[in-house]
Amino acid sequence: MSPGRVGLLLAVAMTFAGSASAEPVLLKSAGSLKPAFTRLIAAFEAQSGAKVDPEFGASGLMKDKILSGDPTDIFTSANLEHPKAVAAAKGGDAKPFTHNTLCALAQPELAVTSDSLLDTLLDPKIGVATSTPKSDPAGDYAFALFDKADALKAGSTATLKAKALQLTGGPNSVKPPEGRSSYGFIMGEKQADIFLTYCTNAVVAAKEVPSLQTIAIPASLEVGAVYGMIVLSTNPDAQKLADFILSPAGQSVLKDFGFSAPSK
8 A cells, every 4th residue: 555545544544533532512501492403413413424412501510510511512591691601701702692581381260361371379378489589580580570569569479489380400400200391290290270481481381281381471571581501621622613603594493493593
């Protein structure tokens, strides 16, 4: 075999060896993104040849793990505040990448509409569930909704915060059975009459328990959820993943799961 041919084969072998040993992108991500990101990551891996190792959970808990030194290449959060906190500690650029909204997931027998939602939430007989504030932005957004309630009915904010059942997103929250969403499981088990969560979560829960109602939040109480991300390493595939998330292909996947374009 000629020296040139040997050199070419060695170069090819080294290329494949480098590809085979490339580290996967370590992604920490909001749990509400899991259904959409499962599809998005598969599309990214097929297009780029890179591998992604995702971990999903409450964004606040993911932030705490990152700040404690847990290896992470990219962090995608259900708010912009947690990526900004990571940026302040570790450097990097936190930016919005998608938007979500809150809905009320209600038991089928409950007589409730958008117009009557506040009165229903305030009813002492109605169990109202949220995620856990500080640990999970979904809980923070629900409590932000409660903050708006006093403008409509004096005393509502304190009443709603006092009665809220913080059933998901905390460090000690009960995990649902394998293959079930937290919201579908909790509502299916009748642990609450109404659960304030992302509309995207409500879609997943209603697929598991089709009898559940999804109630739109009235404009007077509406709270928008801006999702943010930050790249934390020099792994080039991490930046490629971030670019893919913001690309038309990535945004199309997010739209399919009920998310909308990032806020400017």
